[in-house]
Amino acid sequence: MRARHIPFLMIALLISALLLSGCTSPEEISPPGGADRTLADADTAFDHARYRSAARLYGEAYRGFLADGNAAGARTALNGRMRAERMVLEFPFNLTAIQAAVNETFPDIPAARKAVWLSPGQSQQIVSDGEVLYYENTIANVYFHNPDLMHARNAKEGHTGIYDDVKDLVFAPAMPEEGPYLNPVTWEGTGTLSLPRDLLPENGTLRLWVPLPVETAVQQNVTILAVEPAVYVTVPPMTTGDIGIVYLEIPLEEITTENLTVSTRFRFTQHEQRFAIDPASIGSYNTSDPDYLQFTGSGKNIVITPDMQEKAREIVGPETNPYRQAEKIYWYIVGNLSYSLVPHLMLDTAGIPESSYFLSTGFGDCGIQSMYFSALCRSVGIPARTTGGYQLIPGVAGPHFWAEFYLPDYGWIPVDVTVAETAGWSFDATDEERHRFMAYYFGNLDPYRYVIQKDVDIPLDPDPGDVVLFSAVRQYPAAVCDTAATDLELLVTEHWTTDFQRV
CATH class of the missing domain: 2.60.40 (Immunoglobulin-like)
Incomplete structure (x- = not known):
């Protein structure tokens, strides 16, 4: 079973001809001694959101440093060029191109409705060199955000991916005496x-x-x-x-x-995994334990900010039981925040924490949804982490992440917001079936999993040094x-x- 990188799982980072050939021609080389000035111009262009211009200037500086025999300068310029390219690589469409793609995919949808899909806040955009660019998976996200379109597409295919592939296992009778x-x-x-x-x-x-x-x-x-x-x-x-x-x-x-x-x-x-948890029997956390401190602390992508803490308190309200708090957080995400593909390269390059991105924009895929769940749990003192590698559901295997939260006397409890949401994509499930399916993925998990890492942002060993690498996950x-x-x-x-x- 080959793992396919399907649209609703963790993004596959695609290479382009731009990155293989460089973004400037060999003739564009800084004059002798001018590479430092060109590098400074590139930094300025990057800081002012002129990423395509910055990539060109970094490439020019790179060749200038090589001509000067300055290896350290060449490496700095090359890293700058890669960062500038990564900022816009996932945004290939200008307004005219994305409108054409939307019209071709949805010819029968009223123009006013389609215009809303592309408006700020409803689509993921970036401005480079004064031009608004649109995310490469904008069309896929239209389906994720519009249940009527998703249901119609799945009905035409006669199949809802993931939900139909795993529902028999999910709906099988629980046998707690054999668990977890x-x-x-x-x-x-x-x-x-x-x-x-x-x-x-x-x-x-x-x-x-x-x-x-x-x-x-x-x-x-x-x-x-x-x-x-x-x-x-x-x-x-x-x-x-x-x-x-x-x-x-x-x-x-x-x-x-x-x-x-x-x-x-x-x-x-x-x-x-099938956990039978009695909320009344949960023990107390040892708040001085190193693991507790690690998994309730703020990290690079699972961040605890005042805004995150405020949101967590809003969701859990007066509830103090950690199991019930985590349950409230789970149902809040499942019920209010649709799945979306997201520009991970841009977020990583720009230094935007992925859980904060979800909080501020509402756009998040499996990794971001899980990091958001973990951040909200940590914000109220519940140890949580984002675990993953791949899911191996037959026919729809691919990169995937989910979350876990820790309960004394029980251990790490699994949560998969993203797979749960696939019940909402089904064209023929009943409301009761949707709820049962979603409820399963809080505290239970199918065995179609390949775990590479226990949390995100785990440093590589040996240390790769000062290089441009995607750091959150290692799929x-x-x-x-x-x-x-x-x-x-x-x-x-x-x-x-x-x-x-x-x-």
Whole structure:
């Protein structure tokens, strides 16, 4: 079962020809000694939201520094160019182009309704060089935000993805005497990176952090069957900490084949989770415990701000029981905030915390919804984290994240706001079925999961240094090479595939 990166799961970061070829022509080189001035101009352009101009200037400065023999300056300019490109990479449409796409997809919808979809606050936009640009998945989000359109599309297909694929398991009778971990499923997975050799530098060391399954209370018997080429494994597979990773260093001058291929093969046993919780029997938190402090604290993307705390208090009201508080937060998100695809690259580059983005805009996919849930829980003193890697629901497998909150005497309790919301996309489910399905994903979880990391924003080991890398999640290999003149992480993402089989 190959994991497909379907629209309603965590975004796949796509590479473009812009990043492979650079955004300026080789003739645009700063005059001798002028690279510093061009770099300053690029920084100014970036700070004033002229990202496309900044990318061009950073590229010019990069070549100028190379001509001057200034390797450090060249690296600074290259990092700047990648940041500028990442700011707008996910926004390919101007107003004319997005209007044409909307009209082509929805020819029978009144113009006034379509205009609302593209208005500020209703669509995700960015301004670059004075022009409003629109997010690449605007059309997909129209479906997510308009149940009538989603129902009509699914009715035409005769199938509602995820909901129809997992509802039989969800609706099966609960057997609390066998819980909370039951119905084990053993999976064998492979990850394969196949990079065309001609897209890589001729020499230098390619550093790769390749994701692997991590041992958890619910994901057990993790076995790494192979990592190839084994000769380049520098740090052995790590599967017992907070993230599953194997680290390789590959001397590129040794790669003479048409493709550089790196692969992993592994096995693990995953369980369904069904918790039977008595809210009255929950113990007290040890508020001085290091784990409590870690998972109630503010992080890079799960942030606790005055606005987040105010929202959490608004949702939970006078409730003081942590289980009931988390339940209120869950139903608030499920009932009020529609799923959306989001521009993760832009958010990461701009330093916008993803949970704050959801609070301020209402746009969030599985990762952001889960980080928002975690931030709200932490804001009222409930330890919470955002866990994930992939979901392996047959036919719709792909990158995915969900949340967990901690209860004394019970442990980490699963929550999947996003999968729960798929019941609302069903064209033929009854209201009672929708509610039952949504209720399941608070405190229960299907066994179709591959966990790579126990929380977001886990630092890589060894430290990659001062490089441009997407930091929140690690569903694809991280890649660094000092001799590369392109955005290697996006190249790697485009050429990474996963495959899973039940065994």
